[in-house]
Amino acid sequence: MNKKVVVCLLLLIIVTAGSGCVSEPVTSDEGVNSMDLEEIEGLWLGTLQVQGGMEVRLLFNISSSPDGSVSATMDSLDQGVKGIPVEAVTYKDKKLHLDVKSIRGSFEGTLKGDGKTIEGEWKQSGSVLPLVLSRIDETPDTRKEQDPVKPYPYDEKEVVYENAEAGVTLAGTLTLPRSEGPFPAVILISGSGQQNRDEEILGHRPFLVLSDYLTRRGIAVLRVDDRGVGGSTGDFSQATSEDFAGDVLAGIEYLKSREEIDASRIGLIGHSEGGLIAPIVASSSPDVAFIVMMAGQGITGEEILYLQSDLIFRAEGIDNETIARNNALMKSMYSVIKEEQNDTVAAEKLRKLLMDEVANMSEEEKKNSGYSEDVLEAQVNAQVQTLISPWMRFFLTYDPVPTLMKVKCPVLAINGEKDLQVPPEENLQAIEEALKAGGNKDYTVKELPGLNHLFQTAETGSPSEYAKINETISPVALELIGDWVSEHTAITD
Structure with a gap:
């Protein structure tokens, strides 16, 4: 099972199914001088070091059209998602800004003197991670060792x-x-x-x-x-x-x-x-x-979620106090889901539980959990909607x-x-x-x-x-x- 509902969130690049569309072109007048375009046009690859020791490779493809407009897409190679639209591309005085609104992410960096490296930061949902993009000539082969190769004998x-x-x-x-x-x-x-x-x-x-x-x-x-x-x-x-x-x-x-x-x-x-x-x-x-x-x-799903969060936290080196707090929060949330069938009432109770939990966190805990003040309401609402979904209501008690x-x-x-x-x-x-x-x-x-x-x-x-x-x-x-x-x-x- 891929769902894990815990207050200490692992930071991942969150993408939506069916995101393999092409971004709307951004005209050069909005942020890219046509004479500078060749400095950033092409494929740029970087690796995020995310919480839990996980690595996520991001590939940006910046291109131009004959009319001078600029467009870009982003691939999250290790998550198997391609063609995420980059809604805005801005490049001026060696500084590049890429805005990926569909996942609330953005990149800001500076092109180095060699013209092959852009040093900067990836920002998403209030978290900031260093990201260095390097120019590459072709898209990396993401095929895994066991992936079958055509032609198939069937x-x-x-x-x-x-x-x-x-x-x-x-x-x-x-x-x-x-x-x-x-x-x-x-x-x-x-x-x-x-x-x-x-x-x-x-x-x-x-x-x-x-x-x-x-x-x-x-x-x-x-x-x-x-x-x-x-x-x-x-x-x-x-x-x-x-x-x-x-x-x-x-x-x-x-x-x-x-x-x-x-x-x-x-x-x-x-x-x-x-x-x-x-x-x-x-x-x-x-x-x-x-x-x-x-x-x-x-x-039952409830029993599995308690075991799952405990085992994963311990494997990631989370301390006993944090595990105990998380376990208590989970029990409180699941009680609401099981006892309150009215989604509106349940959502309000869950929102209060989560907001109270965040209020009791230290600044370091907030940073490590992935919560941030500027998008806190959106993060909590998203988690609440997951908790009161028909799937979760069924899964917990089945x-x-x-x-x-x-x-x-x-x-x-x-x-x-x-x-x-x-x-x-x-x-x-x-x-x-x-x-x-x-x-x-x-x-x-x-x-x-x-x-x-x-x-x-x-x-x-x-x-x-x-x-x-x-x-x-x-x-x-x-x-x-x-x-x-x-x-x-x-x-x-």
Whole structure:
């Protein structure tokens, strides 16, 4: 799961889905003399050192049009987001200003004498970080080591289908082996937050890697953009895990309509929140032949969030007093969400809790948390809206155990030993006990040594490591999933 609601916020470049648009051109008369343009035109790359030891590479592309207008875009390379509009470009007396209004960010710097370096600062939501941009000739290769390279030894088809009940159009990619069908198939279900079909996160594309691996082993794979992402329609902000389960059911119906797919061998592989959704679907549909839960939950969302924040804070070296304060704040906020169903009243109570907490912070604590006076109201309001969202209200109180007890199809439940977001001990034990109590006769529960929440080989498991690790999914995890699915679909290599 990618959501983490805590008062001590990790500083990240916050971008919105679908931001790959081109900025409106800014005329040279507004801030760039055409004679000076060649000094800043081109590609400029810099690296932010953000809280938690994380590095985020920013790439600015400044260009001109024949009419003399100037435009620019920004890529956040390690977050896999490209084409963020730079709404204003100002350059005068060697000083460059870039305004990225969509994420409340800006860069101000000075071109050095060598003409190849711009030293300055990145500002976002009240935080200020040093940033040095260097001129480069071509866009860096962001492909990870495990990303598959075309041409693929299988067929890849762009598909679109409807969840008619919800009025949502879903777009995705279906990969099909080139051997003789009909094929067993799996639908990949992403974790929380708005995810594209590759479940892209911090430069990694786990579902692209997983689909490639499974398709090479003779299994058809459907991976889909979440509601409101990429080619899919719908309002993500108003949806819950149950709504996403409806989207998966629509995917099953779509696969059943294709002659290349064996309708009796359609399974689900869900990661994180997807591992919660898969049992919901399997318990309600006889068409699900098997499920794989990758870091799926066996306890309530509230329990997970307490464990998650404690483990991540400790991995980042946060002191016990801060952890205790944060835990107390979380309990107060979650009590409001559970007890107050009126969103307006709940929002006011939550806003007061957060504002009181900020008022009691030292200046150093405010700086480290990411809060700032000039945008405090906006930051608090954004957090409040997340807390009272339909998704959070459902997630906090949903107990997966009764649903797991109804799942009768084969289940593979796996977690990484170093998973700090969905801790393995508590969740795997609860999953196993629920499956056993429900009379499931075919389940495998396994903790994988040394792997984190993304199933990467990790040192601490902290989310701050995700982008630094070149591995997208451990070969151990891939092989375990591949072998288990092949065994349960009667595929022999």
